Amino acid sequence: MVTLKNTIMKVEDDLKFRQFADQRSLKPSTIKKYVTDFGIYTKVTGLTLTELITEAREEQKKIEYEDERKVTKYLLDYKQHLKEIGRGDYSIKNAIISVKGFYNHFKIQTPKMNISAVPSTYYLNVDELPKHKDIKLIFKHCDIRFKALVSHLASSGMSISDTLDLKVYDLFKAVNYHGNDVNSLNDLYQLHENDKSLIPVWKSKRTKNQNPYVTFTTPEAFGCLIDYLKFSTPNTEDSYLFRRYDVDGKLGYSTVAKKFATLNEKSKMDDKKVGSSRFITAKAMRTFFAITLEQCKVPDQHIRRMMGHTQRGIRQSYQKLDISLLLEFYLTAIDALTFSKKVQVIDHTAEIVKKQDAKIENLEAMVSALMEDKLKGNK
Numbered sequence: 001m002v003t004l005k006n007t008i009m010k011v012e013d014d015l016k017f018r019q020f021a022d023q024r025s026l027k028p029s030t031i032k033k034y035v036t037d038f039g040i041y042t043k044v045t046g047l048t049l050t051e052l053i054t055e056a057r058e059e060q061k062k063i064e065y066e067d068e069r070k071v072t073k074y075l076l077d078y079k080q081h082l083k084e085i086g087r088g089d090y091s092i093k094n095a096i097i098s099v100k101g102f103y104n105h106f107k108i109q110t111p112k113m114n115i116s117a118v119p120s121t122y123y124l125n126v127d128e129l130p131k132h133k134d135i136k137l138i139f140k141h142c143d144i145r146f147k148a149l150v151s152h153l154a155s156s157g158m159s160i161s162d163t164l165d166l167k168v169y170d171l172f173k174a175v176n177y178h179g180n181d182v183n184s185l186n187d188l189y190q191l192h193e194n195d196k197s198l199i200p201v202w203k204s205k206r207t208k209n210q211n212p213y214v215t216f217t218t219p220e221a222f223g224c225l226i227d228y229l230k231f232s233t234p235n236t237e238d239s240y241l242f243r244r245y246d247v248d249g250k251l252g253y254s255t256v257a258k259k260f261a262t263l264n265e266k267s268k269m270d271d272k273k274v275g276s277s278r279f280i281t282a283k284a285m286r287t288f289f290a291i292t293l294e295q296c297k298v299p300d301q302h303i304r305r306m307m308g309h310t311q312r313g314i315r316q317s318y319q320k321l322d323i324s325l326l327l328e329f330y331l332t333a334i335d336a337l338t339f340s341k342k343v344q345v346i347d348h349t350a351e352i353v354k355k356q357d358a359k360i361e362n363l364e365a366m367v368s369a370l371m372e373d374k375l376k377g378n379k
Helices: 015-023 028-045 049-062 070-084 089-105 132-140 144-156 160-164 168-176 185-194 219-231 253-266 282-295 300-307 320-331 349-378
Strands: 201-205 212-216
Touching (some): 015 028, 015 049, 028 049, 028 070, 028 089, 028 253, 049 070, 049 089, 070 089, 132 282, 144 160, 160 253, 160 282, 168 201, 168 219, 185 219, 201 320, 282 300
């Protein structure tokens, strides 16, 4: 049995933990989980997080082999203790991944540990997950802000963390992909008035792993955003897209979670569960998006690109052909990602790609001319 030791500092007060949480933009629920897991780890080792990083850095410089460093013993003891207190395999796996991630954040190498485990929801049947009719029912009970949020989440597959980090200028960039010149809310409103079928193109990076990705939202979701922005006008283009009502600040995770709980209750779904979670949640929107695209025959690698998943053997980058190809596949799923009415969508993809190709050809010609001039100058 592993003997626990007391440390001199709470995890949440430790400077290294505060740096870790701040630099990763962690949401409150994730911070709470880390505090629990790291708290157990510090009791197993008898050292604070700062002391653990200092010790690991010194050993990494002096000791060549990972299996001879203290971190290896610490992690094995941690794994054993988690088993002793009754943690399941999947919970243990996640706790160890969290601790290893903390070390890795501070450039500390950690040993490989193989723990075979899957979440309790892994074996759920697709029929047990939220469907279009369920989200459509939720949609009817949403206020103007949550209609914008729900339609955005469900039609983009974007995580709640990435969504709440969006600024107004990100929406400008998303609509300007199509060659528009939107620089203000008035420009945005006029654009929507002129083109109700526009599909915003969101080029972003996952907060979780910094993977670049490209996704889209439906014309319906874009229209809901316009309605919301007109109802609750942000102060500047640097304001968060989804905001609190009392101040021009970022909408909180806890507010979103409480609202989804209320929506489940109003829709008489509060007795349904996905694993141990509520039936309709922000995460469920992301799952719905992935399953819907799969049912619309979108290839798995393209779904992964839209969701910011790591691409095996493929360099992560924004490539113009990727975006146009992804948009073509996305168009096949638009009806299945729309919850109030069908929208006729005009596909401008070919026109966009043609313009981009012309720009690239001009740039290539300029580079060739510069190279020729340089070669002539060297003769």
